[in-house]
Amino acid sequence: MSGFEGSFLGAMDKISRAAIMECKICWTPYDPADGDDYRQIEPGTAFIDLPHDWSCPNCSAPKEQFMVLEDPGAESVKDANDMAAVSAALEADFREIWHAKMRDVPLVNKVLHVQAVGFHRYEGRPLGVLITPWFMNLFLLPAEGEDWSTLTVGAKETIAFPSGNYEFIHNVREQSGGYKACSLFSPMGDFNTQAQAVDVARAVLTELFKEENRAETDRREDIRAAREAELNPPEAEEPEIDMVPSRRKVITAGLATDMATEAE
Missing domain, CATH: 2.20.28.10 (Rubrerythrin, domain 2)
Structure with missing residues (x-):
């Protein structure tokens, strides 16, 4: 035994x-x-x-x-098990989308797969990053006993974090239920490996809670241009994504206004 x-x-x-x-x-x-x-x-x-x-x-x-x-340590174990269950359910839902609707879409990055990264409780609600071959989004899910099934799909909400304010879009799926998502990257062509995508996702979750990033998030256009330049270097250079992205690149990813399509 x-x-x-x-x-x-x-x-x-x-x-x-x-x-x-x-x-x-x-x-x-x-x-x-x-x-x-x-x-x-x-x-x-x-x-x-x-x-x-x-x-x-x-x-x-x-x-x-x-x-x-x-x-x-029983409470921490329960919480870890809860987050594992949340991650597994989210992954299962978006894997279904991948196999049913997204596999043959030209802009998907087929070296990537669906993976939930770093889910933990933030003010009582599960928060983490979901990686798919077609987007990387910050996800906020309802707390235990909280019902988000009546969220208005497409509605926008600004949510404050120590690093600044971020725009989330509401959505509801039959399997996942209601959730709020902030677009980080879409499409995902700049990522060469799953490991690179996971490194960026973890960096996002770290930088999101650093107050010293707040001033950077206030300069939207300047920072957006800097992020685009970092992700798209001159052709003379070999394009790649840093394994440990700069603070500016990571935290300003949350300022993206184009929400990744979930292929409803």
Whole structure:
């Protein structure tokens, strides 16, 4: 067995690295902060990292017989699992669009695939970047219990972040439900690999929360021209995208006014 019989039916992804476990045979605890001197397990070793043949130092019960006694990191694990589920659902929806409607569109970049990047909670709502072969957008999704199914498709909303104000467009899909999206890049021809697109997406999510970028976002036309120049260097140079884009290039991507088409 790879899990444990006690809490969560043995699902290791339900416990955090800080979880304190307890043998359900003799009630001996395993605390990651202490490790296990008897079996030479160093302090700081999480229960999920224990060798598969580790057993209770008191009664020799296998690790599968341990239950959760206390888990200080349980909330972070739940949140991570929630974001993974959100990302998977979004990816599934837009993969369907790709296969059903977008594969033969001339402007798509076929070296790319659909991928949700960096989704986390921002003011209670999932926020992240969705990469597809035809666009890269910043996505804001409803909080738990919040219903965005009545959003007006195409309506625009300005949302404030530490780096500035960004224009989001409302949309509703049958599978994904309601969401708000800010266009970053479209089309996606400047990206040579999926890894480059992911690097840019992660940089966007970092720069979005830096207040020092606010002054740059206020100079729309000047910065837009600078971004275009960076993405389209002279023909004499080999066109490429920096693996770590400049702060200006990344943060001003959110100022794009042309919303990527979701191929409804």
